Amino acid sequence: MKIRVYYEDTDLGGVVYYANYLKFCERARSELFFQNGMLPLKDGCHFVVVHIDASFKKSAKFADILEVKTKILEIRKVFVKLRQTIFKQEDVVFEMDVKLAFICNEKPSPIPKEFLDLFQNFSQEF
Amino acid sequence: MKIRVYYEDTDLGGVVYYANYLKFCERARSELFFQNGMLPLKDGCHFVVVHIDASFKKSAKFADILEVKTKILEIRKVFVKLRQTIFKQEDVVFEMDVKLAFICNEKPSPIPKEFLDLFQNFSQEF
Amino acid sequence: MKIRVYYEDTDLGGVVYYANYLKFCERARSELFFQNGMLPLKDGCHFVVVHIDASFKKSAKFADILEVKTKILEIRKVFVKLRQTIFKQEDVVFEMDVKLAFICNEKPSPIPKEFLDLFQNFSQEF
Amino acid sequence: MKIRVYYEDTDLGGVVYYANYLKFCERARSELFFQNGMLPLKDGCHFVVVHIDASFKKSAKFADILEVKTKILEIRKVFVKLRQTIFKQEDVVFEMDVKLAFICNEKPSPIPKEFLDLFQNFSQEF
Numbered sequence: 001m002k003i004r005v006y007y008e009d010t011d012l013g014g015v016v017y018y019a020n021y022l023k024f025c026e027r028a029r030s031e032l033f034f035q036n037g038m039l040p041l042k043d044g045c046h047f048v049v050v051h052i053d054a055s056f057k058k059s060a061k062f063a064d065i066l067e068v069k070t071k072i073l074e075i076r077k078v079f080v081k082l083r084q085t086i087f088k089q090e091d092v093v094f095e096m097d098v099k100l101a102f103i104c105n106e107k108p109s110p111i112p113k114e115f116l117d118l119f120q121n122f123s124q125e126f
Numbered sequence: 127m128k129i130r131v132y133y134e135d136t137d138l139g140g141v142v143y144y145a146n147y148l149k150f151c152e153r154a155r156s157e158l159f160f161q162n163g164m165l166p167l168k169d170g171c172h173f174v175v176v177h178i179d180a181s182f183k184k185s186a187k188f189a190d191i192l193e194v195k196t197k198i199l200e201i202r203k204v205f206v207k208l209r210q211t212i213f214k215q216e217d218v219v220f221e222m223d224v225k226l227a228f229i230c231n232e233k234p235s236p237i238p239k240e241f242l243d244l245f246q247n248f249s250q251e252f
Numbered sequence: 253m254k255i256r257v258y259y260e261d262t263d264l265g266g267v268v269y270y271a272n273y274l275k276f277c278e279r280a281r282s283e284l285f286f287q288n289g290m291l292p293l294k295d296g297c298h299f300v301v302v303h304i305d306a307s308f309k310k311s312a313k314f315a316d317i318l319e320v321k322t323k324i325l326e327i328r329k330v331f332v333k334l335r336q337t338i339f340k341q342e343d344v345v346f347e348m349d350v351k352l353a354f355i356c357n358e359k360p361s362p363i364p365k366e367f368l369d370l371f372q373n374f375s376q377e378f
Numbered sequence: 379m380k381i382r383v384y385y386e387d388t389d390l391g392g393v394v395y396y397a398n399y400l401k402f403c404e405r406a407r408s409e410l411f412f413q414n415g416m417l418p419l420k421d422g423c424h425f426v427v428v429h430i431d432a433s434f435k436k437s438a439k440f441a442d443i444l445e446v447k448t449k450i451l452e453i454r455k456v457f458v459k460l461r462q463t464i465f466k467q468e469d470v471v472f473e474m475d476v477k478l479a480f481i482c483n484e485k486p487s488p489i490p491k492e493f494l495d496l497f498q499n500f501s502q503e504f
Contacts, residue, residue: 006282008145008275010138012188017134018427019404022397023260030258030315039315049396053431059484062138063282063291106437132408134401144301145274149386152271156384156441165441175270179305185358189408189417232311260395264388264440271386314390 001028003086005064015059021094022052025084028068029100032122042112045104050079054096064088073097075119077110127154129212131190141185147220148178151210154194155226158248168238171230176205180222190214199223201245203236253280255338257316267311273346274304277336280320281352284374294364297356302331306348316340325349327371329362379406381464383442393437399472400430403462406446407478410500420490423482428457432474442466451475453497455488 003024011017029047033040040047060066067087074081079101086094102111129150137143155173159166166173186192193213200207205227212220228237255276263269281299285292292299312318319339326333331353338346354363381402389395407425411418418425438444445465452459457479464472480489 004279004283004286006275006279007137007139008143008278011133012136012138012140013133013424013426014138019134019397019400022400023258026260026397027256027258031256034256034315041314046391048391048437049434051433055429056427059426062293063286130405130409130412132401132405134404139298139300145271145278148271148274149384152386153382153384157382160382160441167440172265174265174311175308177307181303182301185300188419189412259389259391260397262390263385264390264392265385266390269386 001031001068003027003066003068005060005062005066007062010062013059015061018056021054021056021086022096024066024068024086024094025070025096025098028070028084029082032070032118036118038114038118040115042115043104045102045109045112047100048103049098050101051099052096054094056094058088058091058093060086060088060093066093070122072119072122075116077116078102078108080111080119127157127194129153129192129194131186131188131192133188136188139185141187144182147180147182147212148222150192150194150212150220151196151222151224154196154210155208158196158244162244164240164244166241168241169230171228171235171238173226174229175224176227177225178222180220182220184214184217184219186212186214186219192219196248198245198248201242203242204228204234206237206245253283253320255279255318255320257312257314257318259314262314265311267313270308273306273308273338274348276318276320276338276346277322277348277350280322280336281334284322284370288370290366290370292367294367295356297354297361297364299352300355301350302353303351304348306346308346310340310343310345312338312340312345318345322374324371324374327368329368330354330360332363332371379409379446381405381444381446383438383440383444385440388440391437393439396434399432399434399464400474402444402446402464402472403448403474403476406448406462407460410448410496414496416492416496418493420493421482423480423487423490425478426481427476428479429477430474432472434472436466436469436471438464438466438471444471448500450497450500453494455494456480456486458489458497 009016009020069085071083081099135142135146195211197209207225261268261272321337323335333351387394387398447463449461459477
């Protein structure tokens with residue numbers, strides 16, 4: 001998934017504001033569902049991020065075109081772990097491991113089967 | 127209402143990104159309700175902005191302290207018009223006239239009486 | 253220019269937060285430059301929005317695909333006026349007239365010739 | 379440092395969008411400097427986040443008042459490690475360990491003495 005850096009993404013340092021890399025990663029996670037004709041929601045239940053471990057390695061600038069790659073690290077009944085890496089050409093700009101849980105009525109809940117299947121099918125990098 | 131400009135609010139131009147003044151104005155509108163022990167929501171219904179006319183007069187920078195002043199221009203059954211002005215000390219940085227409607231089930235709906243009363247009581251600048 | 257609505261763009265009302273339509277329009281303005289091999293910056297000088305008049309006509313939701321169309325209304329030495337319309341399929345979601353000035357050292361300044369030429373060439377909708 | 383949750387901070391899930399907790403933490407880091415009459419910048423050099431390890435423990439909602447507490451974990455010549463915890467009353471909503479480096483001309487650089495002193499003085503929680 002390609003992402004262009006716009007004015008809104010930068011701060012006065014002239015580079016992408018640090019929290020915005022998390023937005024880019026969320027876009028890539030959502031696109032996984034969209035590209036497969038799904039929404040990452042079901043019956044009012046949805047995924048939430050419960051943990052991230054992230055390294056900011058280089059700066060991205062206005063007008064840069066970034067690429068987000070996502071790899072599935074672990075799939076369990078109640079959570080999934082992904083590694084998301086943002087590249088600027090060959091350089092790694094940002095990398096994070098993210099753990100997602102599924103929530104119904106504010107409580108952790110088993111991930112629906114169609115979503116587990118989706119993750120399984122993408123157990124290769126996408 | 128005082129607002130501090132943080133990194134997140136700026137862009138690579140070193141000043142506040144233009145859309146963020148609208149966020150600051152929304153914060154001031156919400157605070158009107160909070161300060162009176164209310165939320166700007168009722169029974170799943172809420173306000174939406176239907177029109178704005180805005181002038182960007184000066185730039186605000188990182189660490190600036192801004193002040194948002196709000197004046198009620200017109201109160202009707204189904205909409206309210208406000209003028210919101212953002213000051214940096216005595217200078218006007220931004221000014222907008224904003225028209226708000228009230229929406230239930232995605233349809234325009236009469237503004238609840240307690241909200242009309244709230245606006246009436248604040249028909250002076252706040 | 254197509255824009256996908258992500259989680260980050262929505263608010264608790266379930267629809268796009270009102271200030272974010274301004275972000276989408278800025279992306280489209282920047283893309284005009286990018287698509288022509290330019291940046292909307294020159295020698296530390298850049299465009300700033302000085303006035304907008306905007307109507308919010310319908311709501312856009314998570315996962316919607318929006319399209320931003322831009323039309324040049326007026327080109328002068330020191331400012332340019334555009335009309336930017338955001339569509340969801342055939343429906344108009346948002347429309348704004350925006351006036352842009354060019355700023356060097358925080359002062360209004362003539363728009364560089366290559367940018368005036370760019371606007372002239374796009375005097376049709378893009 | 380107290381932070382109010384506004385519309386802009388929420389997403390369609392009705393709670394604070396996950397990346398926004400990082401914004402709240404950055405505000406608290408900046409306020410440490412502001413409260414001591416400083417800016418977190420010097421001669422064009424500034425801090426950058428190089429690593430975060432963050433846990434999202436509860437959801438914060440519109441109108442909530444959150445509190446960010448910051449504790450200094452480690453101070454070195456070229457980096458500093460902080461623990462930032464966001465509370466909603468007594469509940470921990472979010473917690474992250476963040477490592478900050480200081481950057482001049484895009485290169486890591488020793489943290490200026492006045493900033494090291496500032497961190498030293500705040501080696502207690504603030």
